[in-house]
Amino acid sequence: AAGVIQSPRHLIKEKRETATLKCYPIPRHDTVYWYQQGPGQDPQFLISFYEKMQSDKGSIPDRFSAQQFSDYHSELNMSSLELGDSALYFCASSPPGPPSGANVLTFGAGSRLTVL
Amino acid sequence: AQSVTQPDIHITVSEGASLELRCNYSYGATPYLFWYVQSPGQGLQLLLKYFSGDTLVQGIKGFEAEFKRSQSSFNLRKPSVHWSDAAEYFCAVGQPGEKLTFGTGTRLTIIP
Numbered sequence A: 001a002a003g004v005i006q007s008p009r010h011l012i013k014e015k016r017e018t019a020t021l022k023c024y025p026i027p028r029h030d031t032v033y034w035y036q037q038g039p040g041q042d043p044q045f046l047i048s049f050y051e052k053m054q055s056d057k058g059s060i061p062d063r064f065s066a067q068q069f070s071d072y073h074s075e076l077n078m079s080s081l082e083l084g085d086s087a088l089y090f091c092a093s094s095p096p097g098p099p100s101g102a103n104v105l106t107f108g109a110g111s112r113l114t115v116l
Numbered sequence B: 001a002q003s004v005t006q007p008d009i010h011i012t013v014s015e016g017a018s019l020e021l022r023c024n025y026s027y028g029a030t031p032y033l034f035w036y037v038q039s040p041g042q043g044l045q046l047l048l049k050y051f052s053g054d055t056l057v058q059g060i061k062g063f064e065a066e067f068k069r070s071q072s073s074f075n076l077r078k079p080s081v082h083w084s085d086a087a088e089y090f091c092a093v094g095q096p097g098e099k100l101t102f103g104t105g106t107r108l109t110i111i112p
Helices: none
Strands: A005-007 A010-013 A019-024 A031-037 A044-050 A053-057 A064-068 A074-078 A087-094 A111-115 B003-005 B010-014 B019-021 B024-026 B033-038 B044-050 B056-058 B064-068 B073-078 B087-094 B100-102 B106-111
Touching: A005 A087, A010 A019, A019 A087, A019 A111, A031 A074, A044 A064, A044 A074, A044 B100, A074 A087, B003 B087, B003 B100, B010 B019, B019 B106, B024 B073, B033 B064, B033 B073, B044 B056, B044 B064, B044 B073, B073 B087
Parallel strands: A010 A111, B010 B106
Antiparallel strands: A005 A019, A019 A074, A031 A044, A031 A087, A044 A053, A064 A074, A087 A111, B003 B024, B019 B073, B033 B044, B033 B087, B056 B064, B064 B073, B087 B100, B087 B106
16 A cells, blocks of 8 residues: 655755755645654654645744645755754645544654754 | 653563553543554554544554543553564544644563
């Protein structure tokens, strides 16, 4: 079965550079979520999109922006990178429809960003 | 605001022994509860979920969890652990199709 695809899997950047992470949800999933997991930390919700519109916002820094495109893939753009941005970034997707047991988030394998 | 507490940061058990990982939640509405497992450097894999009905839910890899509303708990159990169960375990709460709030995780170490 198709899963959530994230790219790149690993990314190394220097301070003050920019980075873009991509997320391809499971086919026919219309909602995408971004999470950030620092070393030894729990995943922290950043932002989510439903039908290409921002649906919820968490602790996403102003230096970060994200969007969902017409094909439902999403991109997380990070600018002016700081050392503290080094983390594992997860994308998750969920299917359409009313809340039910099927609307479970499926997570990708994550993109590991290292800022030097 | 919803929150999840996993009181145990690190647990060590012997292979073949039983396991219980604790999870307590705070949620204003009917909680939807999840357990995810994360191997080092890997993504989050769903072990099991509770939405309604039977309070004892079965998951993958031989895990089960019991929802106890009176104790606001959703503890994860396994009768006999295997070395491959060594990982980080996250309890989470949320509504289906909406963001999840995770606990801080419990790291499980298995000793021979």
